[in-house]
Amino acid sequence: MTKTPAGHSEADPASRPRRVTASDVAKQAGVSRSAVSRAFDPNAYLDRHKREIILKTAVKLGYRPNALAASLQGMRSNLVGVIIGDMTNQYDAEFAAMLLSRLNAANKWPLLVGGSMPVTEEAIMAVLGYPLDAMIVRGGSLDAHLFDDCAKLNIPLIFSGRIVDAPFADCVCCRNAEGTAQAVDLLLRSGHKGLGYIGGPGTWSSDRERLSGVTSTLAQNGLSLVGQVQSDFSYEGGAQAAASLLADDRVDGLICANDAMALGALSYVRNHTSKTVPDDVAIVGFDDVSLASWPDFNLTTVRNPLGTMIDEVLRLLEARLADPMRLSETVMINPILKERGTH
Amino acid sequence: MTKTPAGHSEADPASRPRRVTASDVAKQAGVSRSAVSRAFDPNAYLDRHKREIILKTAVKLGYRPNALAASLQGMRSNLVGVIIGDMTNQYDAEFAAMLLSRLNAANKWPLLVGGSMPVTEEAIMAVLGYPLDAMIVRGGSLDAHLFDDCAKLNIPLIFSGRIVDAPFADCVCCRNAEGTAQAVDLLLRSGHKGLGYIGGPGTWSSDRERLSGVTSTLAQNGLSLVGQVQSDFSYEGGAQAAASLLADDRVDGLICANDAMALGALSYVRNHTSKTVPDDVAIVGFDDVSLASWPDFNLTTVRNPLGTMIDEVLRLLEARLADPMRLSETVMINPILKERGTH
DNA sequence: CTGAAAGCGCTTACAG
DNA sequence: CTGAAAGCGCTTACAG
Numbered sequence: 001m002t003k004t005p006a007g008h009s010e011a012d013p014a015s016r017p018r019r020v021t022a023s024d025v026a027k028q029a030g031v032s033r034s035a036v037s038r039a040f041d042p043n044a045y046l047d048r049h050k051r052e053i054i055l056k057t058a059v060k061l062g063y064r065p066n067a068l069a070a071s072l073q074g075m076r077s078n079l080v081g082v083i084i085g086d087m088t089n090q091y092d093a094e095f096a097a098m099l100l101s102r103l104n105a106a107n108k109w110p111l112l113v114g115g116s117m118p119v120t121e122e123a124i125m126a127v128l129g130y131p132l133d134a135m136i137v138r139g140g141s142l143d144a145h146l147f148d149d150c151a152k153l154n155i156p157l158i159f160s161g162r163i164v165d166a167p168f169a170d171c172v173c174c175r176n177a178e179g180t181a182q183a184v185d186l187l188l189r190s191g192h193k194g195l196g197y198i199g200g201p202g203t204w205s206s207d208r209e210r211l212s213g214v215t216s217t218l219a220q221n222g223l224s225l226v227g228q229v230q231s232d233f234s235y236e237g238g239a240q241a242a243a244s245l246l247a248d249d250r251v252d253g254l255i256c257a258n259d260a261m262a263l264g265a266l267s268y269v270r271n272h273t274s275k276t277v278p279d280d281v282a283i284v285g286f287d288d289v290s291l292a293s294w295p296d297f298n299l300t301t302v303r304n305p306l307g308t309m310i311d312e313v314l315r316l317l318e319a320r321l322a323d324p325m326r327l328s329e330t331v332m333i334n335p336i337l338k339e340r341g342t343h
Numbered sequence: 344m345t346k347t348p349a350g351h352s353e354a355d356p357a358s359r360p361r362r363v364t365a366s367d368v369a370k371q372a373g374v375s376r377s378a379v380s381r382a383f384d385p386n387a388y389l390d391r392h393k394r395e396i397i398l399k400t401a402v403k404l405g406y407r408p409n410a411l412a413a414s415l416q417g418m419r420s421n422l423v424g425v426i427i428g429d430m431t432n433q434y435d436a437e438f439a440a441m442l443l444s445r446l447n448a449a450n451k452w453p454l455l456v457g458g459s460m461p462v463t464e465e466a467i468m469a470v471l472g473y474p475l476d477a478m479i480v481r482g483g484s485l486d487a488h489l490f491d492d493c494a495k496l497n498i499p500l501i502f503s504g505r506i507v508d509a510p511f512a513d514c515v516c517c518r519n520a521e522g523t524a525q526a527v528d529l530l531l532r533s534g535h536k537g538l539g540y541i542g543g544p545g546t547w548s549s550d551r552e553r554l555s556g557v558t559s560t561l562a563q564n565g566l567s568l569v570g571q572v573q574s575d576f577s578y579e580g581g582a583q584a585a586a587s588l589l590a591d592d593r594v595d596g597l598i599c600a601n602d603a604m605a606l607g608a609l610s611y612v613r614n615h616t617s618k619t620v621p622d623d624v625a626i627v628g629f630d631d632v633s634l635a636s637w638p639d640f641n642l643t644t645v646r647n648p649l650g651t652m653i654d655e656v657l658r659l660l661e662a663r664l665a666d667p668m669r670l671s672e673t674v675m676i677n678p679i680l681k682e683r684g685t686h
Numbered sequence: 687c688t689g690a691a692a693g694c695g696c697t698t699a700c701a702g
Numbered sequence: 703c704t705g706a707a708a709g710c711g712c713t714t715a716c717a718g
Contacts, residue, residue: 019496021696022695032704035703047704061495062492064471066473068473069411072697072709073696074697077411086440093440096439096458097430097458101460104458107469114447115443116441117444125407129407130410267637296606365711376711384713388688390688
């Protein structure tokens with residue numbers, strides 16, 4: 001019983017079948033191994049006819065160069081690590097969807113860490129075992145010594161949603177304080193002065209910035225927050241937070257650190273109180289997820305411009321790959337107030 | 344000027360910096376290259392003291408074995424291709440989030456193709472250049488010759504949301520017709536007999552199955568669909584479809600091929616008609632995305648059990664990796680009717 | 687327990 | 703234009 005190259009038909013059933021290799025193609029096409037390599041490099045010198053034959057037998061055999069073996073020769077792996085903690089969060093899910101397809105379009109292949117569970121350090125370490133061209137980190141908390149690990153492995157880092165000061169690390173971030181400042185201004189103008197704030201856990205800088213935009217703007221107007229609760233960025237959390245804040249009758253406006261919580265708050269007011277939005281209580285979110293503009297919610301919010309954010313991430317990525325030694329760059333993005341029906 | 348191993352400090356600024364290698368560690372630790380390899384294999388024989396030293400200098404240098412070089416030796420790459428067309432779709436986004444983190448937990452690293460744009464064949468071809476352990480395909484359409492390509496490369500395929508009959512390809516799928524049949528039964532029992540159906544584009548088998556569950560159940564009751572429109576699985580599409588269907592006064596119930604369209608339909612009825620839900624019009628969705636249970640919607644729907652689906656995908660994956668030659672397996676999952684407020 | 691050596695699949699000077 | 707050869711970083715028999 002002869003073994004067919006890379007075929008599973010006659011191979012040992014227990015053993016893992018092999019991938020077709022350049023040698024297989026070379027043998028089959030009656031050319032040298034080098035010729036096969038050259039056939040896949042448009043710029044390489046190779047007899048036109050020979051190239052044709054090689055490409056044809058490659059298709060027949062289902063051969064494609066193993067990108068990883070190629071990466072050992074100093075070629076880029078085109079693998080990009082992407083760390084996204086919680087895609088359960090609407091905004092992060094939208095971010096992920098767009099980022100991933102944009103990476104694909106740029107011939108970069110995202111290796112994803114995260115999803116619906118908190119990202120473990122083990123997971124990051126494991127993915128660092130691959131020769132990543134770069135690593136993109138969305139929001140969240142991340143142990144500082146990850147930076148060291150990446151630096152030692154010469155894997156550039158690109159952060160979105162937080163600012164990190166490290167060599168060879170680039171950042172793109174929203175001007176969070178400015179966004180919530182605009183939201184406060186808006187509520188003040190529409191006559192809401194008893195403001196409550198629904199924040200996140202406060203562990204991320206973006207979260208703290210959003211809060212500071214609120215407090216400083218109020219201070220400028222001789223006011224201060226009537227109430228404030230730390231929640232968890234979820235719809236349910238927002239509803240609960242609204243319940244506790246609205247127990248205080250002075251509260252007539254809710255600023256929320258993201259849309260999910262704002263939506264939860266809105267739902268709470270509608271379904272569990274006799275107050276109306278926006279007359280009795282105004283609500284403003286942050287992010288502008290697609291849900292926010294649904295007529296069911298029509299939520300006034302601060303837009304955290306997704307497209308711009310991702311454009312910049314990709315630009316930074318290309319720039320870093322083109323010049324690994326360039327100075328770190330941080331891009332600040334202006335949020336945009338979207339006035340809809342809840343203020 | 345001496346070159347530090349893998350350091351960027353003294354390297355040529357233009358050149359791409361190197362990764363630390365096992366040789367670097369061996370040199371630094373004063374041991375053989377093989378010893379370094381062995382230090383990372385818990386089962387390998389190696390002097391305890393020596394292993395300690397090696398591991399310590401590995402940490403110092405930031406070394407980790409290049410998983411790709413290892414995969415050339417016949418080790419698994421632990422790379423799994425994941426094709427998800429449109430994560431903009433709520434259910435697919437939830438599916439992606441859960442699948443990706445479950446893969447991480449199983450020490451598999453998802454290489455993602457797709458996101459928010461249609462998946463191009465080029466993208467799939469490109470990702471096939473990596474030595475994938477397997478490929479997971481979620482829903483959607485996919486050219487048949489992809490199967491050939493994967494088969495030739497010996498990359499097993501696992502499908503979720505559609506059934507494909509190919510050697511070495513496993514599937515997990517919802518009993519779609521059964522789900523919509525239950526939905527129709529429910530509406531019939533609650534006195535809604537003038538049913539309209541809002542479907543998808545009809546290009547996927549799951550879509551067609553859902554429709555057939557509706558029509559056959561109606562037929563069993565001596566009834567037939569009053570109206571039917573092909574839409575696009577989106578919220579906006581659902582709203583439009585509802586508008587056109589409800590122009591016919593006989594329609595008092597809407598069965599939708601997914602939740603997004605059902606939510607759009609619900610919103611249309613509430614905001615653009617004088618009808619009430621569920622008395623004048625009942626609405627049933629399919630999937631049971633997290634939004635469906637929000638009090639804002641409280642949508643009656645057919646649950647397409649995400650957790651079970653993904654459990655099975657992972658089980659099938661492990662089984663296939665353990666025995667590449669095993670017979671194809673197809674797992675059918677029972678949908679569960681969730682009775683809420685819109686019927 | 688250990689090091690030298692072969693080999694995984696690839697690219698790329700090198701010498702025709 | 704072309705093939706033989708070196709080398710990428712790794713694992714794993716092989717022979718001590």
